[in-house]
Amino acid sequence: MRFLLDLAWRDLRASGRHLWIFCACLVLGVALVAAGGGLYRQVADSLQNDARQLFGGDLNIENSQPLSPEVLAWMGERGTVSRVVELRTMLRVADGRAQLIELQSADARYPLYGTVELAPAGDLASTLAQRDGQWGAALDGALAQRLGLAVGDRVEVGDLTLTVRAVVQRQPDRSLRADWSGAPVLVADGALQATGLVQPLSRVEYQYRVRTGLAPAVWRDAFVAAFPTLDAEVRTFEERSERMAEVLGQVGSGLLLIGFSALFIGGLGVFNSVQAYLQGKLGTLATLRALGLRDRRLAALVLLQVLMLALLSSGVGVLVGNALALAGTWAAAQRLPLAPLWQALWLPSLVALGFGVLTALAFALPALGRALSVSPAALFRGLDGSGLRTPRRAWALTALAAGTVAALLVASVPDARFGLAFVAATVVLLALLDGLTRLLRRGARALLARPGAPLPLALRMALAGLQRADSPLRAALLSLGAALALLVACTLVVASLLRAVNETVPDNAPALVFYDVQTEQIPLLQATLRAQPGPSRLTTAPLVLGRLVEVNGEALRDSAEGARVREARDEQKLSNRAGNIDDVVIRDGAWWPENHTGAPLVAMEDREADELGLQVGDRLVFDVLGAPVQAELAAIYTQRRMQARLWLEAIFSDGVLDPHITRHVGAAYLGADGALAAQDALAAAAPNIATVRTESLLRETRALMARASGGLALVAGVCLAASLLVLASVVASSRTRQVYDATVMHALGARHGTLRQVLCWEYALLALVTAGFAMLAGGALATGLLRWRLDLDPTGLYWTGALTALGVSAISLGLGARYLLAHMRLSPALLLRSGA
Numbered sequence: 001m002r003f004l005l006d007l008a009w010r011d012l013r014a015s016g017r018h019l020w021i022f023c024a025c026l027v028l029g030v031a032l033v034a035a036g037g038g039l040y041r042q043v044a045d046s047l048q049n050d051a052r053q054l055f056g057g058d059l060n061i062e063n064s065q066p067l068s069p070e071v072l073a074w075m076g077e078r079g080t081v082s083r084v085v086e087l088r089t090m091l092r093v094a095d096g097r098a099q100l101i102e103l104q105s106a107d108a109r110y111p112l113y114g115t116v117e118l119a120p121a122g123d124l125a126s127t128l129a130q131r132d133g134q135w136g137a138a139l140d141g142a143l144a145q146r147l148g149l150a151v152g153d154r155v156e157v158g159d160l161t162l163t164v165r166a167v168v169q170r171q172p173d174r175s176l177r178a179d180w181s182g183a184p185v186l187v188a189d190g191a192l193q194a195t196g197l198v199q200p201l202s203r204v205e206y207q208y209r210v211r212t213g214l215a216p217a218v219w220r221d222a223f224v225a226a227f228p229t230l231d232a233e234v235r236t237f238e239e240r241s242e243r244m245a246e247v248l249g250q251v252g253s254g255l256l257l258i259g260f261s262a263l264f265i266g267g268l269g270v271f272n273s274v275q276a277y278l279q280g281k282l283g284t285l286a287t288l289r290a291l292g293l294r295d296r297r298l299a300a301l302v303l304l305q306v307l308m309l310a311l312l313s314s315g316v317g318v319l320v321g322n323a324l325a326l327a328g329t330w331a332a333a334q335r336l337p338l339a340p341l342w343q344a345l346w347l348p349s350l351v352a353l354g355f356g357v358l359t360a361l362a363f364a365l366p367a368l369g370r371a372l373s374v375s376p377a378a379l380f381r382g383l384d385g386s387g388l389r390t391p392r393r394a395w396a397l398t399a400l401a402a403g404t405v406a407a408l409l410v411a412s413v414p415d416a417r418f419g420l421a422f423v424a425a426t427v428v429l430l431a432l433l434d435g436l437t438r439l440l441r442r443g444a445r446a447l448l449a450r451p452g453a454p455l456p457l458a459l460r461m462a463l464a465g466l467q468r469a470d471s472p473l474r475a476a477l478l479s480l481g482a483a484l485a486l487l488v489a490c491t492l493v494v495a496s497l498l499r500a501v502n503e504t505v506p507d508n509a510p511a512l513v514f515y516d517v518q519t520e521q522i523p524l525l526q527a528t529l530r531a532q533p534g535p536s537r538l539t540t541a542p543l544v545l546g547r548l549v550e551v552n553g554e555a556l557r558d559s560a561e562g563a564r565v566r567e568a569r570d571e572q573k574l575s576n577r578a579g580n581i582d583d584v585v586i587r588d589g590a591w592w593p594e595n596h597t598g599a600p601l602v603a604m605e606d607r608e609a610d611e612l613g614l615q616v617g618d619r620l621v622f623d624v625l626g627a628p629v630q631a632e633l634a635a636i637y638t639q640r641r642m643q644a645r646l647w648l649e650a651i652f653s654d655g656v657l658d659p660h661i662t663r664h665v666g667a668a669y670l671g672a673d674g675a676l677a678a679q680d681a682l683a684a685a686a687p688n689i690a691t692v693r694t695e696s697l698l699r700e701t702r703a704l705m706a707r708a709s710g711g712l713a714l715v716a717g718v719c720l721a722a723s724l725l726v727l728a729s730v731v732a733s734s735r736t737r738q739v740y741d742a743t744v745m746h747a748l749g750a751r752h753g754t755l756r757q758v759l760c761w762e763y764a765l766l767a768l769v770t771a772g773f774a775m776l777a778g779g780a781l782a783t784g785l786l787r788w789r790l791d792l793d794p795t796g797l798y799w800t801g802a803l804t805a806l807g808v809s810a811i812s813l814g815l816g817a818r819y820l821l822a823h824m825r826l827s828p829a830l831l832l833r834s835g836a
Contacts, residue, residue, distance in 0.1 A: 005304060011284075019309055022273035022360075026313035027320065028718050029263030030356040034321025036259040037348030039328040040252030040414065045344045046329075053114040053172035055237035057082070057209030058216045061223070063232040064545070064571070066206050074226060078219060079212030082109035085189070086205045088182050088515065088690045089197055090683035092156040093147055098683030100692055101143065102175070102182040103157060105192040112211040114172030116186075120151065127165045128188040135191035136165035140174070143183035158195030158687045162187065182690075197688055201662050203516050203545075224565060228557060231547065231623075233569050249414035256413055257422045258486070262718055263355060264426065265483055267363040274306065274364045278371035285371060299372055306364045307357065314356030318349045351412050355405065362401035369394020429777075433481065440769060462761035481773045484808060488778025488801035489785070496786050496794045510539075510667035511675035514682075515690040517664040525666060525689070528681050532674035540666040544574045544657050546629065548650075550621035551612065567612060572649035574622070575665075576657060584651070589616040589635035592653050601653040602631035608649050609636045622650070624660045631656060767813040771805040778805070 052058060058079070061067070067075075075081050085105045090098045108125060110116075116124050118138060128136045137157075139149060144167045149155065153164045174184060198204055212219050216236035223234055278285070289298060322345050370390040410419035444463040447455070455463075517525055522540060529536045549556055549568050556568035577591070584605075592601045602620060614620075618633040631652060639647060668678065672695055679691045779794075779801055786792040 009308070011301075011305065019273055019277050022270050022277075022309055023313040023316075025266030025269030025273070026263075026310060026356050026360060027317040028721055029259070029266035029359070030314045030317025030352050031320040031324065032259035032262040032718055033256065033355055034259075034318045034348055034352035035324035035328070036252070036255030036321075037351055037412075038322055038325030038345045040255055041344040041348050042325060042329040042341055044249075044252065045341050050114075050172070051237050051240070053111070054176075055209075055240050056084070056173035056207070057112045057211050058237055059210040059212070059219060060235050060237075061208040061210065061232050062235075063206050063208075063230075064204065067208060067232065071227060071230065072208075075208065075210060075223070078214065078222075079210045080109060080112060082112050082209045082211075083107050084110060084207045084209065085192060086207060087192070087197055087202065089157060089195075090679075090687050090689070090691060091143075091147075091185060092680075092683050092687075093149065094154060096680050096684070097147065098680045098691070099143065099147060100182045100690055101157075102178070102184045103192065103195070103197070104184050104186050105189045106186065107189070110209075111172050112209050115170075116168060116172070117170040118166040119169050120166060122166060124186065125188075128186060128191065130188070130190065134163045135160065135188060135194065137162040137191070138166045138168050138186040139164055140171070140178065140183035140185065141167050141169055142179060143185070146183075156687075157185070157187075158197040160191060160195045162191065195687075199688075201518060202688060203663070221562065224569075231569055231571075233571060234566065253413045253415040253418035257418060259352075260355075260409060260422065261482065261486060263359050267359045270360050271363040271367055275367035275370070278302070278367055281371065299368070302368055302372070303361075306360060306368070310357045310360035311353075314353045314360075317356060318352050321352060322349060351408075355408070358401055358405045358408070362398055362405055365394050365398040365401060366390050369397075429482070433773075436769075436773065456757075458757035459761050461758040462765060481770045481777070484770060484774030484805050485777035485781065487808065488774050488805050489782040491804045492779065492782035492794050492797060492801045493785060495797045495800045496782075496792045499797065500792055509694045510669050511672065511694055512668040512670070512678060513692045513694070514540075514664075514666040514668070515543075515692075517666055517689050519662060519664065521686055521689065522664065524686060525682070528678055528685065529668055529670065529674075531681070532670055532678050534671045534674050536668060536670035536674065538666060538668050540664045541575050541578060542657060542661040543663050543665045544624055544660050545571050546574050546622045546624035546650075546660075547571060548608075548612075548620060549623045549628075551614065552619050556612075564612065572608070572622075573647070574624070574650045574652060574657060575648050576652050576654055578654060584637040584639055584648075586635050587638050589633070592634055596653050597655075600629070600631040600656040601634040602656075603635035603637050603651045604633060605647070605649050606636050606638045609633075624657070627660065629656060629660075763813045767806075767809040770813070771802075771809040774805040774809070775802050 061075075072081065083106070087103045089101060089103050091101045092098050106124075110124075116138075118124065118127060124138065127138055130136075137155065139155075144150070144164070149164055151164055151166060155162050155164060168184070168186065171184060171186075175181065178184060192198060210219070216238055220234050220236055285298065285302075325345065325348070367390075372394075406423045410416055410423060413419035413422075448460060448463055514525065517540065525540075526538055529538050547568060547570065556564045559565055577594075584603075586603070587606055589603070591603070602622075604614060604620075608614075614633055614636070616633055616636065620631055620633055622629040622631070629652075634653075637651070668675070670678070675693055675695070679693055682689050682691055775798075779798055782801070783794055786794050
């Protein structure tokens, strides 16, 4: 073994530079696998470690009214309790601008986990305390930057003027959606009461965070058993962590599978590179075999070389991938409470290293087995490689390596369903590409066989060339076709999202959305909108808060299932179809007629219905402000993800909720300038009305999409680079054959210009076939993703994918053809040289 190691290393030092494509392909593929896995583990571990901080405690009890002393005493005996009061309202600055905020008041125990970091540094209680008749406020850093506020500035909330005493640099329980739903502003409890916003009909949330040494689920169950009639919602940090882990698992699976796609494409480059390298080593292999080196030692020699390069290349790829993962973590830390965790990178690094080595083996074994079948007699017959066949043992080992890679892939992906789907899709893709290759070759053969087919000579020769076993057709379809399909899918997804953000949503969505509008404030809302320049239209809908308490005569609180018992405590948003601005889509059942006057009917959101196992026709009872409301489930609907604003849990037939309506939501359609002026005017006249401008949401969405598009462009670029390396290896390996064939034709009388046309036709056909496959495969992938996950329609944008596929394939294959034309030196003397 020591002798073989020395020989393998010395041989690599002498001729290993010809394997640079092998190394480059592995580096790119392993880098993406390591980057995807490392970024996922960084984000998942950081959020998991900070789960209690993000949640605010081990448990959170939420109620619309303060809890009674009896309940608080019970809670205090079993843990440390901190109260946070939250209220969504509008903040106004001196120049009249208004911004939606989450007004928060916390007690002295807040926060139970972590610390609130202020600038300038100081104690939170003293910072917010009243001084010289002025209450203080601590503004969220993003909010202060957006409004241009600094310490010492004055802001207005409700009836109160506050002094900005500090800017919050870090708040452990800051909502991940704060930039969309309202940035937090911390005030003292006395200041909250002085705003005049806490009224009987105000939508105030009293949240009690609990820190306990008991298991959160045990504490929750004991609380529910002790106070069975209490309507407060009880949630544990573990429930939120599970949901967060599920979402992150899906995102992490997607990142890893993109990396595996790049590694698969790079594996084709490994195969071509190893095959070309061993083709040049046939003489050496035949000589070693003639000198008595046994098959096992000869195979071990070449395998050692492959493993050496695979380990070295995979190691470099891991380093590059870790750098990308840390860069991605830093970028995500601008929006999420993340910090680089070096210890989270070692497992993804080992996984990526293992996949790199196994992929190199899986793709190198067929070429290795074929090369090792050379016999010493080849030294006398010629070393053109004709007659060599890959033995069955090599194919068996290849299948074993590929099966190991597939099994590890499924095991390493956070969501195994994604891994199984990827493996199945890869097998189907290979089968489709193989069938397409055979079909194209048969088509070319049939076209050439047609008598009197009016085809130019150059095209006929190009079609004949595509039928050869060593044609680059298969490799081009596998490598460039797969990479282009991914690039087309990314292009369509980004284009569809951009159209939705820049055209579809602005054209269809209201300019303003209003929350917590009291019934008597609707005339004020209408007058404010009429005062704005340009046409305007207002739509309002009632918003009633209630709870589903009974299904088909069974009280959810009496259910043996804990999930159904807890569901009875969850507060839900209820409305009717009149003025519904979410435009939901029916999944099961049907809407009732607009003039329905019969028994009460209700439609429920699919998530709520599926959690409880509801079916159309079920009899439901809701608790609305202490009064029972009965209705029959007539339909189950789903939300339009990009256009939903209220996310209503239930919609009732007209008249059912009328006795309970005290507040409304609304949507206004008017110009951008009018929307801004209306928001500011409403904030001054009715600060309890929370107002959201669609343009502000779209601005945040565009910023997020810009970063996501950059990441997609990087991933697609790496995959394309790997594909171009594979194509380069194909072009390099086929150059000798094509130059030789052209030389033969030239010696038989073919003109040099005709031979150049043959080459151009051959690569033009490759470009068209590859682009066509990429358009179909990438379009299907993007359409499924957009329709299934994002509820978007890419109709009218397929031309962007077509242009991308045609442009990239034409440029990449055109460069390959140009390279061959530049090296096409036709001389009949080549036919007389050895090895020709």
